[in-house]
Amino acid sequence: MKITFLALCLFLFAYKATSSVIVDTDNEPVSGGAYYLVPVSNELSGGLGLATVGNEAEPKAVVFEPDNSPGLLVRFESPLRTPFISSSFFLNIRFVSSSSDLGVWDVSQEFPIGWTVRVSETKILFGPFRVESAQGGYKIVYYPDQGETGGDIGLVHRDGKYRLAVKDGEPFIFQIKKATSSTGIKSIV
Known part of the structure; x- marks a missing residue:
């Protein structure tokens, strides 16, 4: 009886996870590789980057740079040992180009913007x-306590920069493009 119940639980978890698999622009499941987050909107072009804000010695603010096409590579990290990323997974996001652990995304309160990435x-x-999933692409949602309620990550224009910040109801919508040799960088899997 216990084995049957365990098998049923594993089946339901696998079904839920695969029913919401995140795919890249080639319709391939997103895994632990390196990806660009490309805007869905035809009005936006560019990519993600890092910028200094205030008196920082090194860039720590995650920004959208209209002239930075395609931007820095990101990696989605989950402790679950699956060959794909699902919308039900809580993830760490990091910049691939970071030479240290300083590339891990986090959210912190910053006056007057609010919660910034x-x-x-x-x-x-x-x-x-x-x-x-969101409007023909994907969005990133921040769940402060991994609870049921999260806030959309959107763009806030401030001091000449487009900062990523919690902007519920106005998400930054993107497609996920795998880094390949044709984009100049090999995928890191």
Whole structure:
């Protein structure tokens, strides 16, 4: 009886996870490789990058740079040993080009913008982000306590920069493009 119940639980988890698999622009499941987050909107072009804000010695603010096409590569990290990423997984997101643990995304309060996305050395087992379907692409949602309620990550224009910040109801919608040799960088899997 216990084996049957365990098998049923595993089946339901596998079904839920595969029913919401995140796919890249080639319709391939997103895994632990390196990816560009490309805007869905034809009005936007560019990519993600890092910028200094205030008196910072090194860039820590995650920004969208209109002239930075295709931007820095990101990696979605989950402690679950699956060959794909699902919208039900809590993830850490990091910049691939970072030579240290400083590339892990985090959210912190910053006056007057609110909750902004920055890189830090903080990495927890189950990260605070999910990638979810939205209007012909995907959005990143921040779940502060991995609870049921999250806030959309959108763009806030401030001091000449487009900062990524919690902007519920106004998400930054993107497609996920795998880094390949044709984009100049080999995939890291």
